[in-house]
Amino acid sequence: MMRPLSVLLVDDVALARHRLRELLAHIPQVRVDAEAASLDQARKHLQGRRFDLLLLDLVLPDGRGWELPAQQPALAAHTIFVTALPQHALQAFELGVADYLLKPVALPRLQEAITRVRRLAGLLDDGQANTQVLAVPAVGGTQYVPLAQIDYIDMAGHYACVHVGQRLHLLRETIARLAERLAPGGLLRVHRSVLVNPLRVQGVVERHNGDALLELAGGAQVPVSRSYRTALASALDARLKNR
Template sequence: MYKTIIIEDEQRIREALSIMLEMTAPNSIQIIGYAESASEAVKLIDRLKPDLVFMDIMLTDGTGFDVLKQITFNSFHLIFTTAYEQHAINAFKYSAIDYLLKPIDPEELKTAVERITLLEEKVLEKQQLNELQQNLTRTPDRIILPTQEAMYVVKLDQIIRCETSGSYTTFFLTDGRKIMVSKPLKNYEDLLEPPMFFRVHQSHLINVNSIVSYSREGMVQMIDKSAVPISRGKKEHFFKLMKDEI
């Protein structure tokens, strides 16, 4: 059972989330406390030492970030709840931090709870939180790539291409590094979008700015000397994109 705290300043949302957790995860979630302010949240987390925290970003006397800066106990899974618009949602994705969008969908909640059971590490890296705070106030130009060894902060223009194999994706960078993450390419396709990036094939997504040449037969030469195929269904869109970029 995951000892769980809900930090939310709206009573109806606290109650709704509690009911949904009881319905979707009755055998894995035990709610042990509630808080509606940052000051209450800090005291509650340090006293009860939860396994899982659902936390709204905007609270009555501060933010979720204020809570995370003040707590002494931080060995727990964290899922932010937010009503932010799409730009801010992308900030969470770029920072590799879990979130639920209000109003919370029961199926998405169930998936989020199931996802944490697969994670060993409970502590969010400060780097992730710093990136999230910055990304909430700007157009993200960096992405966090979580691996078993470390959290890598990568500038978007450092990415030459991405190649997927099953549920894993390898990022090939301009400095020669290869970073493999345990997520399929689909997870990153919505973040690495045209005109800078283009998915030329089911297994390949490329940085258009890293193209050296391309052929009408359907091959793209990249600056790392790799040759990437363009699938038949992507050719017309790709050639149009390249024409528009010239």
């Protein structure tokens, strides 16, 4: 099991810090241990203890947020900028920070960024990483998609199509291999060419011969074959019991 992630929030606007605390409350194993409204306050917190994650505004009353990772390079892999200014992303990433989020921050985007911090900071071992995230090709490198954010995966020719809300990632891997690899993280095979996240299932529409369509959050529909119905029913029952 992952240990709790110790967080320092740095933003001069109390409402912005409150909003981040509300979002973080929805993410397991994340704990806000301190807050700061300026660079000076943040430095005092950092002198007194070690934090796993620094959520850092860019514009503060006594300077720019990038001064902290610039002065303490070891902080970079632990830092996520949260700002309303998109134009400084390149400068921030040149420092080696984990991510750069634009306000207002959406929960799935924050979850994705925190998973990246865990990987960059070595807070996931390989086994945990494989069951928590899926690595997909991205411009300039690799993106790590938290499995909890995936709606479903289906096939298009030789490519697996990973559906995450309105985003689509393509991965050259067989559905059988993905089913085996992602089962520990909760994704379930429901068809010879479809994996689904049971947490995203909102309804089942019966069809002929025991087949059905799954209605997912967001409006998508995916097929489920009768040979997978028993495993699907067990997964949905487990979800209800864990609520």
